[in-house]
Amino acid sequence: MIDSNLNVLIGLAMGLNLLALGTSRLPALIRAMSVQGVILGVMPLLMEHQLDWRVLLVAVATICGKGLLIPGLLRRAMRTVQIDRELEPLIGFVPSLLLGAAGTIAALALTHLLPLLPEHAGSLLVPGALATVLTGFILLIGRTKAISQVCGYLILENGIYLFGLLLIKAMPLLVEAGVLLDLTVGVFILGIIVDRIQRAFDSLDTRKLTALHE
Amino acid sequence: MHTGLLLLVAAAAMLTSIGAGWRAPRVWLAAVLTSLAAVLAAALAVLGGGAEWVWRGGIAVGGEGLYLRLDAISALFLALLGVVGAAASVYAGEYWAEAAHPRSARPGRVWWSVMLLNLGWVLLASNGLHFLIGWELFTLAAYFLITLDRQRREVRAAGWLYLGASHAAVLALFGFFTLLAVRTGSWDLGPMRDRPELAPLFWLALFGFGLKAGMFPLHIWLPSAHATAPSHVSAMLSGVTLKIGIYGLVRFSGWLPVPLAAGAVVAGLGVASAVLGVAFALGQHDLKRLLAYHSVENIGIILLGLGFALVAASQGNPGWGRLALAGGLLHVWNHGLFKALLFFGAGSVLHSTGTREMSRLGGLWRAMPWTAGSFALGAVAISGLPPLNGFVSEWLVYLGLIDATLARGAAAWAALGAAILLGVTGALALACFVKVCGVVFLGAPRSNEAAGAHECGPAMRGAMGVLAGMCVAIGLAPLVFWPAIARAAGAWNPAWAGTDPPAPLLQLGWVHVALVLLVAVAAGWLWRRVRARGLARAVTWDCGYAAPTARMQYTAGSFGGLISEWFAGILRPERHEQRPEGYFPAAAALTEHTPETVLERVVEPAGRAVLRVSALVRRLQHGRVQAYVMYILIGLVALAAWACLAGA
Numbered sequence: 001m002i003d004s005n006l007n008v009l010i011g012l013a014m015g016l017n018l019l020a021l022g023t024s025r026l027p028a029l030i031r032a033m034s035v036q037g038v039i040l041g042v043m044p045l046l047m048e049h050q051l052d053w054r055v056l057l058v059a060v061a062t063i064c065g066k067g068l069l070i071p072g073l074l075r076r077a078m079r080t081v082q083i084d085r086e087l088e089p090l091i092g093f094v095p096s097l098l099l100g101a102a103g104t105i106a107a108l109a110l111t112h113l114l115p116l117l118p119e120h121a122g123s124l125l126v127p128g129a130l131a132t133v134l135t136g137f138i139l140l141i142g143r144t145k146a147i148s149q150v151c152g153y154l155i156l157e158n159g160i161y162l163f164g165l166l167l168i169k170a171m172p173l174l175v176e177a178g179v180l181l182d183l184t185v186g187v188f189i190l191g192i193i194v195d196r197i198q199r200a201f202d203s204l205d206t207r208k209l210t211a212l213h214e
Numbered sequence: 215m216h217t218g219l220l221l222l223v224a225a226a227a228m229l230t231s232i233g234a235g236w237r238a239p240r241v242w243l244a245a246v247l248t249s250l251a252a253v254l255a256a257a258l259a260v261l262g263g264g265a266e267w268v269w270r271g272g273i274a275v276g277g278e279g280l281y282l283r284l285d286a287i288s289a290l291f292l293a294l295l296g297v298v299g300a301a302a303s304v305y306a307g308e309y310w311a312e313a314a315h316p317r318s319a320r321p322g323r324v325w326w327s328v329m330l331l332n333l334g335w336v337l338l339a340s341n342g343l344h345f346l347i348g349w350e351l352f353t354l355a356a357y358f359l360i361t362l363d364r365q366r367r368e369v370r371a372a373g374w375l376y377l378g379a380s381h382a383a384v385l386a387l388f389g390f391f392t393l394l395a396v397r398t399g400s401w402d403l404g405p406m407r408d409r410p411e412l413a414p415l416f417w418l419a420l421f422g423f424g425l426k427a428g429m430f431p432l433h434i435w436l437p438s439a440h441a442t443a444p445s446h447v448s449a450m451l452s453g454v455t456l457k458i459g460i461y462g463l464v465r466f467s468g469w470l471p472v473p474l475a476a477g478a479v480v481a482g483l484g485v486a487s488a489v490l491g492v493a494f495a496l497g498q499h500d501l502k503r504l505l506a507y508h509s510v511e512n513i514g515i516i517l518l519g520l521g522f523a524l525v526a527a528s529q530g531n532p533g534w535g536r537l538a539l540a541g542g543l544l545h546v547w548n549h550g551l552f553k554a555l556l557f558f559g560a561g562s563v564l565h566s567t568g569t570r571e572m573s574r575l576g577g578l579w580r581a582m583p584w585t586a587g588s589f590a591l592g593a594v595a596i597s598g599l600p601p602l603n604g605f606v607s608e609w610l611v612y613l614g615l616i617d618a619t620l621a622r623g624a625a626a627w628a629a630l631g632a633a634i635l636l637g638v639t640g641a642l643a644l645a646c647f648v649k650v651c652g653v654v655f656l657g658a659p660r661s662n663e664a665a666g667a668h669e670c671g672p673a674m675r676g677a678m679g680v681l682a683g684m685c686v687a688i689g690l691a692p693l694v695f696w697p698a699i700a701r702a703a704g705a706w707n708p709a710w711a712g713t714d715p716p717a718p719l720l721q722l723g724w725v726h727v728a729l730v731l732l733v734a735v736a737a738g739w740l741w742r743r744v745r746a747r748g749l750a751r752a753v754t755w756d757c758g759y760a761a762p763t764a765r766m767q768y769t770a771g772s773f774g775g776l777i778s779e780w781f782a783g784i785l786r787p788e789r790h791e792q793r794p795e796g797y798f799p800a801a802a803a804l805t806e807h808t809p810e811t812v813l814e815r816v817v818e819p820a821g822r823a824v825l826r827v828s829a830l831v832r833r834l835q836h837g838r839v840q841a842y843v844m845y846i847l848i849g850l851v852a853l854a855a856w857a858c859l860a861g862a
Contacts, residue, residue: 090840144840
């Protein structure tokens with residue numbers, strides 16, 4: 001029962017992956033990411049039979065961090081630097097979608113090859129995590145704006161978080177704290193980079209960073 | 215204890231000389247000579263039948279306790295270092311004097327001492343790590359000595375090539391010593407003949423030590439470095455540091471087991487080095503570059519001896535292997551002596567005329583009789599003619615090869631072929647030195663520089679005299695030196711221990727003495743007859759021409775041209791000619807140049823190909839973050855695929 005609910009949520013998150021890949025608008029991308037963050041935050045509550053206060057803390061922190069705080073910061077950054085809200089893709093939206101779909105299917109197929117524990121075999125956790133990581137990579141590779149890059153990193157982190165859920169029974173806080181810390185630092189640094197790129201180049205196009213090579 | 219004390223004195227004196235080199239040339243010379251005398255005494259004590267000296271100190275260098283060892287093999291090379299090093303130090307004082315080289319004379323003395331110290335250290339170290347440290351330090355010191363005159367472009371190019379090649383060797387030796395340490399569990403070195411799993415390491419050692427020794431085809435760095443270095447440095451590099459490469463090969467082929475093919479490979483490389491070294495030498499018109507190629511040739515002779523000794527050791531130690539090894543080891547001494555002597559002579563010519571180009575020299579024996587005399591003696595010795603030392607060692611190698619042929623073993627045909635090729639080498643070397651002596655010292659001066667030549671001073675003459683004396687001594691009294699060689703051969707392979715000389719050696723000594731007496735009597739008789747008839751001096755190459763000029767003489771190219779054409783397939787000489795045409799030809803020209811073929815046809819194209827491929831790889835680094843992330847993804851997917859496939 002719990003497993004099937006969890007699978008529905010993971011399925012939703014995977015759908016949001018495809019949405020993030022297919023959208024041409026920056027606000028839509030940020031929204032997809034924040035909804036995915038909320039869904040991920042709910043998951044630990046479904047996995048635990050008794051509500052431990054630590055699991056509750058993890059869930060609340062995740063929902064607040066991934067669902068509200070970071071998307072809020074990104075929206076503010078978007079407003080302050082006043083960039084064009086159109087995404088400029090290196091990989092087109094349809095090819096990105098096709099790649100994401102192919103990646104999702106491959107993740108589902110590959111999961112059978114992996115040596116998983118019996119209690120994880122029926123769950124969508126592992127393929128969902130793989131598909132989300134892959135989506136993050138496609139966004140990182142295929143989008144040029146620094147904010148869409150941040151979104152790519154965050155979706156990548158979401159994938160890693162899904163993997164982390166496998167371990168939540170064994171070491172709940174450790175995994176979560178590590179992931180959150182990583183995330184905060186990542187966003188922090190990218191926020192600074194966004195600011196610097198904007199000041200230096202009057203644009204958030206990361207392709208202009210090639211001027212820095214050598 | 216006695217040996218240890220001498221070596222302590224030597225080390226202290228050499229360290230003093232490093233300090234004194236900058237300010238006090240006399241103190242420096244005294245300290246260097248004291249140190250080398252102490253080293254020589256210690257080496258001779260061991261070679262004269264003294265016990266092997268082993269010392270394990272409490273002081274740790276680089277985390278490893280000091281572990282020194284002086285056995286007969288080390289002592290053999292250490293004695294060479296003592297004699298040649300001392301002669302070259304004395305020579306250097308006059309040749310690279312403060313007045314003529316105000317910028318480089320001081321660092322030259324300091325680096326010289328650093329190099330001597332580390333050469334000695336390498337010969338004594340019995341710890342892989344310490345060996346590598348000493349090796350690297352003397353390599354670097356030699357680099358700074360080669361580039362003392364670094365205002366000149368060719369010197370910098372030669373130094374750079376030397377440094378690059380030496381570090382390729384160091385890399386191989388790092389691999390060798392590290393793998394050895396991993397497999398034995400300790401950096402300590404010593405006899406490990408009963409560990410057959412160590413045998414494949416020999417190939418690494420052969421590359422590293424062979425490159426340092428200037429073995430064909432790894433000799434590419436040698437001609438330019440030896441030609442452009444100051445002559446006392448050339449003498450030291452050619453006479454001693456090349457031999458350190460040989461020392462490494464002898465040392466570790468003696469201590470460690472070797473692969474079955476090692477002997478044949480070393481002998482084959484030796485033959486190739488000998489024949490091609492002398493062939494390349496014939497095509498050279500630069501006096502010191504020519505001598506440098508002869509180093510390749512003589513290293514080939516030494517390797518030939520070592521190679522057949524290895525073959526013999528793999529076939530149950532027949533006596534001919536001992537003869538071949540003894541010949542090779544004695545040739546280490548001999549080549550060190552006569553090659554240093556020849557470089558001193560070439561340096562004296564360069565010092566006096568300012569050119570190494572043979573086509574600008576000629577007729578120098580009138581102005582420089584001492585230089586001409588000792589150079590000619592060195593030329594006779596290096597050509598392997600009796601009654602000098604070159605003949606003794608080559609003859610021992612011949613004896614080994616001929617005995618191997620007569621024994622009708624598995625190596626009989628190879629030995630016969632090697633003996634024939636060794637004979638060819640000797641004949642070509644003789645032709646080459648006839649060319650050198652004829653062009654440089656005989657005939658008429660070809661340029662104003664040559665016409666204004668003057669004899670070098672007492673220090674340079676003295677250094678040449680000592681080495682010439684040693685060449686004559688080994689030639690006339692080989693039996694005196696035999697026990698030292700035999701002890702080194704015994705240290706290499708315990709089955710060949712014992713100092714009983716081969717029967718023909720005693721006769722050889724007497725034949726040589728008789729030959730010298732005969733020549734002396736004949737020369738005296740001739741001199742008396744000439745004096746009695748009266749002496750009339752005339753122009754050389756007079757030939758009845760109305761207006762002879764120095765340009766009518768045979769040139770270096772015309773001396774060597776015929777023979778270098780035989781090897782044109784390998785030498786690839788570049789020839790530009792403008793033939794005289796018509797009945798009254800106006801202009802005609804012929805220039806010939808023999809390049810360093812292995813360097814220019816093999817190594818440089820290979821280097822350019824590597825650079826081209828590297829430029830392609832360079833395109834991967836373009837600054838696009840997106841693509842960098844893609845590289846990470848590709849890497850991850852590849853790793854995952856690898857893990858899945860390896861797991862399945």
